[in-house]
Amino acid sequence: MKITLAQLNYHVGNFEKNSRLIIDAIREAEKDKSDLVIFSELSLTGYPPLDLLKHRDFIERCCEYLNIIAAECHDIAALVGAPAINHNNSGKKLYNAAYLLAEGKIKDKVFKSLLPTYDIFDEYRYFEPSTNFKVIELKGNKLAVTICEDLWDEQSFENDFSSSRMYTVSPMDELARQKPDMIINISASPFSYTKTESKRKIFTTKAAKHKLPVFMVNQVGANTDLIFEGNSLVAGPAGNIIDIFPAFEEHIASFELPDIIKNRTAVKVETNRIEMIYSALVVGLKDYFEKMNFNSAVLGLSGGIDSAVCLCLAVSALGPSKVRVLLLPSMYSSKHSVDDAIALSTKLGVQYDIINIEKAYLAIEKSLSEIMKGRPIDVTEENIQARLRSLILMAVSNKFGNILLNTSNKSETAVGYSTLYGDMAGSISVLGDVYKTDVYRLADYINRDSQIIPCNIITKAPSAELSPHQKDTDSLPEYEILDSVLYQYIELQKAISDIKGPDINPDLVKNIIGLINKNEFKRFQAPPILRISGKAFGPGRRMPLVGEY
Numbered sequence: 001m002k003i004t005l006a007q008l009n010y011h012v013g014n015f016e017k018n019s020r021l022i023i024d025a026i027r028e029a030e031k032d033k034s035d036l037v038i039f040s041e042l043s044l045t046g047y048p049p050l051d052l053l054k055h056r057d058f059i060e061r062c063c064e065y066l067n068i069i070a071a072e073c074h075d076i077a078a079l080v081g082a083p084a085i086n087h088n089n090s091g092k093k094l095y096n097a098a099y100l101l102a103e104g105k106i107k108d109k110v111f112k113s114l115l116p117t118y119d120i121f122d123e124y125r126y127f128e129p130s131t132n133f134k135v136i137e138l139k140g141n142k143l144a145v146t147i148c149e150d151l152w153d154e155q156s157f158e159n160d161f162s163s164s165r166m167y168t169v170s171p172m173d174e175l176a177r178q179k180p181d182m183i184i185n186i187s188a189s190p191f192s193y194t195k196t197e198s199k200r201k202i203f204t205t206k207a208a209k210h211k212l213p214v215f216m217v218n219q220v221g222a223n224t225d226l227i228f229e230g231n232s233l234v235a236g237p238a239g240n241i242i243d244i245f246p247a248f249e250e251h252i253a254s255f256e257l258p259d260i261i262k263n264r265t266a267v268k269v270e271t272n273r274i275e276m277i278y279s280a281l282v283v284g285l286k287d288y289f290e291k292m293n294f295n296s297a298v299l300g301l302s303g304g305i306d307s308a309v310c311l312c313l314a315v316s317a318l319g320p321s322k323v324r325v326l327l328l329p330s331m332y333s334s335k336h337s338v339d340d341a342i343a344l345s346t347k348l349g350v351q352y353d354i355i356n357i358e359k360a361y362l363a364i365e366k367s368l369s370e371i372m373k374g375r376p377i378d379v380t381e382e383n384i385q386a387r388l389r390s391l392i393l394m395a396v397s398n399k400f401g402n403i404l405l406n407t408s409n410k411s412e413t414a415v416g417y418s419t420l421y422g423d424m425a426g427s428i429s430v431l432g433d434v435y436k437t438d439v440y441r442l443a444d445y446i447n448r449d450s451q452i453i454p455c456n457i458i459t460k461a462p463s464a465e466l467s468p469h470q471k472d473t474d475s476l477p478e479y480e481i482l483d484s485v486l487y488q489y490i491e492l493q494k495a496i497s498d499i500k501g502p503d504i505n506p507d508l509v510k511n512i513i514g515l516i517n518k519n520e521f522k523r524f525q526a527p528p529i530l531r532i533s534g535k536a537f538g539p540g541r542r543m544p545l546v547g548e549y
Contacts, residue, residue: 001257004029004037009221012046040219044082047188070101077102091128112147120540133174144180191229208239222287240266284530285317298402301325303337310407320349382466386422411436416519432529433536436479
């Protein structure tokens with residue numbers, strides 16, 4: 001038996017595009033004389049379809065396109081992920097299903113059992129969990145078809161992973177009793193730099209446990225905040241990875257089942273965390289613009305590290321002709337910041353314009369002079385500058401159709417070191433899930449072959465340049481210390497008393513956690529964030545706005 005894995009980039013709700021991708025892959029696999037071609041979880045709808053699943057016409061169109069795809073499957077079979085209607089009189093109206101298409105029709109289907117309810121996932125909102133376990137037979141082979149978490153153990157990841165279980169048995173253990181010849185897993189598993197190795201271990205462990213080959217298909221591309229790395233793989237019965245697909249690229253390959261069963265070699269899998277983060281952010285930006293039919297981007301280039309890295313990512317994703325920047329200096333901006341921003345813009349070949357905000361700031365200051373008479377200068381004046389920059393950036397966005405990119409990093413976002421309706425503005429947050437220390441590592445990665453970002457941008461002390469001689473450390477700890485506390489609290493979800501490290505003391509931790517909780521109301525109004533960690537701000541971290549902890 002010959003099996004083809006199709007790692008593709010789907011678009012949520014775009015049945016025409018998704019079905020075309022699937023049919024093209026079926027034809028390619030057919031030319032390769034494959035018996036079965038496998039696609040990822042909910043490949044027909046794109047992942048995640050969210051409340052589109054509650055629309056009857058959405059499900060009707062899904063059924064229509066499933067039949068169109070099935071009509072292409074005569075000399076080949078296909079496994080396609082899509083919702084299925086629950087015809088029982090109880091439970092949710094839908095199942096999360098894998099359809100076996102063959103002989104021009106829908107031949108069989110299996111339903112997902114373990115419905116994730118962790119982080120950004122809420123599949124139990126839409127789907128009924130299956131308690132029926134069966135293998136599918138195809139050309140004399142028994143296929144144990146599992147959908148994403150159905151093959152996973154809760155212990156495979158950190159404690160933030162859990163599933164909705166209507167029973168206590170393992171779906172794969174149940175399927176194993178039916179003596180399958182292989183395990184197939186169709187997934188829609190987003191990228192997280194903290195879990196790439198853990199995910200691979202799931203499949204190798206299951207292959208070794210059941211002494212069966214595992215064929216796992218994941219998708220690539222991005223849908224808003226979720227970015228999928230792909231890394232589809234084939235594991236041998238000994239638990240060895242025989243092949244792993246490239247990250248963040250569409251890829252199709254075929255495998256002879258007897259060869260996989262006999263193969264005891266293992267490919268060497270090496271991952272560079274920062275390279276993976278860089279690639280994920282580029283894909284996230286590229287797909288956001290393409291799938292939203294946006295043509296070009298604009299951002300404010302301050303001469304600081306965040307906007308510099310953001311610009312480099314945007315140019316990689318969209319090309320220099322589709323990115324423009326505005327340099328918006330004030331009376332507090334240093335000359336080297338402007339010079340550095342010009343040098344970077346010139347190096348990358350992007351259009352830049354300089355608009356000094358000093359006159360506008362003085363006009364606003366004059367307008368407010370009477371109402372603010374007798375009040376000392378404070379953060380108010382700093383925020384006016386940030387909001388003026390946002391006003392100008394949005395004016396250019398509206399007039400020329402450039403979509404504004406937000407350049408704030410995760411460290412600043414966590415502690416509220418940002419201005420509502422100012423530097424928090426934007427259609428998508430590029431670095432909102434990247435800690436400041438990793439922003440510097442991204443800059444080093446960008447400069448790995450030649451200097452793109454000027455050295456001065458990387459080496460100078462971080463500053464918002466909103467007041468004389470201002471530095472970030474006037475308000476915040478050193479970023480190495482701050483990021484350690486943030487990571488332990490946000491990603492690892494440690495108790496406050498368990499957060500430890502060099503130069504970290506209880507009072508510092510308490511102050512930082514206080515800032516995180518106090519500024520939840522700001523993050524509630526922030527743009528969507530490209531998600532690259534196990535716990536990004538946004539829908540995957542649901543905290544009360546008015547809670548106290």
